[in-house]
Amino acid sequence: MARIELKNLRKSFGAFDVIKGIDLEIRSGEFMVFVGPSGCGKSTLLRLIAGLEDITSGDLLFDGDRVNNLVPSKRGIAMVFQSYALYPHMKVYDNMAFGLKLASAGEDEIRRRVTDAAKLLQIDHLLDRLPKQLSGGQRQRVAIGRAIVRDPRVFLFDEPLSNLDAALRVQTRLEIAKLHHSMNNVTMIYVTHDQVEAMTLADRICVLRDGRVEQVGTPAELYEKPNSIFVAGFIGSPKMNFLTGAFAEAYGCHTLGIRSEHIAVADEGAVWTGTVVHAEDLGSDNYLFVDIGAAEPVIVRQAGKLTIPYGTKIGLVPSPENLHRFDEKGVPAA
């Protein structure tokens, strides 16, 4: 368990600034997720924390100690890579034991820790196999097992689910969450570009954009009180509806944001009217795409089965307390 502080952390590759001054505190035992579009610097930030990249300027503190110049193996971290990065020529057991062997732990202790971790992840029957004899999901477990064995203060994950298929992804997501609880809430930092993963796993989310922190908060905070159009549009599925021009001016702002579940269909008191141009029925929910004359159709989410046929003209009533009003700069309007 460790409390991690980033103080005005910067990283440039040559003249190219990737991390542009990040201040962030990750609390002890917290599950922190870095989320943002591809190329925004998530992996680089994680690698700075891991010690795989040199910090250009700023401070990195673990439990109050500056660790800028500490090598990765001395930081008490463990990392799970996107490609799993198992040693192809070593059996599962040796993959998991490698770090302990290098730290010259005793034979018995190594055996105990590897078997404990393997049992926890239900891979104890695979210890004699080579990585190439495992499925993607099993490799992922071995990679996590290798991290657990190190008994780290901080777990670092870089998009660990992106190589798995959709069903396995949901299952493994659940197991990572369970792992966090079963390991007495060890500090975990998890990088993803998938906001669903972020929302489901995180205690707190840090949204990154172009090397800067856009917003930090619990999933609910980000969902309900995004402090920029970027975050509002990034978090939540389907995407928040954004209206500009006359639609927004009616509410005294530059851009009006409203989530799909906060719009009701009703002719009485209708604020907007339009035609259903497309509909998606998910069984439990359905999405109506309504053309009200704005740049893009407004998405309306309704519970239950789809009952409104394509081409129907309907009225829409936005819920007044769930409107997000943004000014020209993309931040909430006063």
Add this chain to the structure above:
Amino acid sequence: MSASRLFYRIGFYIAVVLIVVISVFPFYYAVLTSFKTGTAIFEVDYWPKSFDLANYDKVLTQATFPRNLLNSLFVATSTVGLSLLLAVTASYALARVRFRGRGLLLITILAVSMFPQIAVLAGLFELVRYLGLFNTPFALIFSYTIFTLPFTVWLLTTFMRDLPLEIEEAAIVDGATPWVIITQVFMPLLWPALVTTGLLAFIGAWNEYLFALTFTSSETTRTVPVAIALLTGASDKEIPWGPIMAASVIVTVPLVVLVLIFQRKIVAGLTAGGVKG
């Protein structure tokens, strides 16, 4: 099957047979000749008629030939060992460590291999003399290593570059030093490349003639190619073809055996770019 496809297929196999015959025939003829003695050597035969081991007996009991064989073995093995050690460490740096002038260094290394042996012979001779290596096996190990290194470094650098970066980083997080990464993580993954480059270096050192002739002067320090060239018959005029052929066969056999042992790895080394997994 259409007539034209049949035609191409037959043509293909004829070409294969031609290539095999042309490349194997000289060795085959050497083997045949090595089993003949006396004037039979000068008769042209394409099938084995006699089977006489006298030439082998002569070569192997001759005072220095076994010694020359051992010299060759020692020189070639040491060259392989030394150049692989240097090349593996150098290529790790060239492939994985970011430093200024890396590209220039790679080009320079390649440029070194452009010089023909004869062009550097005089300079190298002075160097060997200066280092006090003249007429020792170390003169040969030294000069062969210089000549195989550029190629070996280049090949291994290419292979090393293809190894996944995340595997190296996983090892770093596990606490591995560069030496541990090279020896315990990369070398096992580079086996095909190591075998291929090692074998090529071995063959180069085993066959080399010019340096071996120049840097050694006594019969007991010579390597096999020089020893064969300097085999003498009973009189000055007589060229001892029988023993020469027997000796040629003897020096070829180790190479054939090595290639057969490692052939799978060689193919893997020449085709596969890296390691998946």
